[in-house]
Amino acid sequence: MKKLLLPFMLVLALIISGCGNEAASEKDSNSTPKEEETPEFITYESETGPIEVPANPQRVILLSGFTGNVLDLGVNVVGVDVWSKNNPTFAEELKDAEEVSDESLEKIIELEPDLIIGLSNIKNVDKLSEIAPTVTYTWGKVDYLTQHLEIGKLLNKEQEAQAWVDDFTKRAEEAGEEIRAKIGEDATVSVIESYGKDLYVFGDNWARGTEILYQAMKLKMPEKVQEVALESGYYTLSTEVLPEYAGDYVILSKYSDADTSYQETETYKNIPAVKNNRVFEMNGQGASFSDPVTLEKQLAFFKESFLSN
Structure with a gap:
């Protein structure tokens, strides 16, 4: 009797094991593939070389223009230069933004920026870079449309920038x-x-x-x-x-x-x-x-x- 029982138990174990593997296999095949995680930083090729910047910046400071480029791409601005702050075109969007300059370092620190943008002639670039990734542009080095595309690349919104360029060019022509x-x-x-x-x-x-x-x-x-x-x-x-x-x-x-x-x-x-x-x-x-x-x-x-x- 014991000799008959042993093979029977072995066969039963194999059947149960097979069912378990089949269920596990079915579960794996029906599960949703894990989405790739969005990187925290991207590498932007700036005029001065590659620089690590936030993939999704939340607190941007603008020290000399480019304000409308950043606003158009829907990115939050916490500090701007005096010309942008006093620009009536941006009055509503910048009502909560602070006025800053390349010399108001303490105020910039208090604003806790995750990205700083300015022209290549701003002061204290080294000190600003210690506060947050700082990217500068030479005014007039590229045309106004290319400049917007560059800002789009910097903010990880190149597609949105390209879409505006294409649409605006067509309408203006x-x-x-x-x-x-x-x-x-x-x-x-x-x-x-x-x-x-x-x-x-x-x-x-x-x-x-x-x-x-x-x-x-x-x-x-x-x-x-x-x-x-x-x-x-x-x-x-x-x-x-x-x-x-x-x-x-x-x-x-x-x-x-x-x-x-x-x-x-x-x-x-x-x-x-x-x-x-x-x-x-x-x-x-x-x-x-x-x-x-x-x-x-x-x-x-x-x-x-x-x-x-």
Whole structure:
């Protein structure tokens, strides 16, 4: 009897073991594969070399511009430079952000940033780098669209940045076609700014909407402006020579505290663009930025100004 019982028990054990393995195998095949964990840091290839930055930054400090780039990509900003803080375009988004500079190190420490962004000429880069990863850019080294893509790479949001670039470029080019069809292919446009007691005329890459007007929309710049401002970016004018640099249309960027007495002179009043009501005044506060938030606002302004009259 014992001899018969032993083989029977062995067979039973093998059956139970097989069922267990089959159940375990079925369980494994039906289980959801474990998702890859998001890295805490990524390596960004900055101008000064590779640097480890947060993959999902939560507390960014901006020391010299790029504010609208970061805001457009939905990243939280805790500290900004004085120009950004006083920019009416960003008033709502930055109402809780602190004003800081490259010398207010103690205040920056208190804000506990996980990423600091600034221009290559800021001070105390070494000390700032001890507080948080610090990435700097040389202003004007790349065009305004490439700059946004770089910020996108830095914030681990390159796809979002590329999507905006593609969409904005398309819309700006289409608006340019409409405007040229209305004002004529040969009509010229000048961008002039009234700041303090000075007057400036700008080239095609010095903010104030110049990138949109000349690069994206392909509107023409007066030859005189090309001679003095295309390479340098801007040129200082006097009221007496202002008519020489005014195009058929003028975009006039005006600061609220600027000296506007030149507009009362006969020299200014006799400029054809003035006489033909082709001067479009734009708020100077915030116009010196060339980020997505500012550019969207400027594109809407140009479409309204050129196409509604």
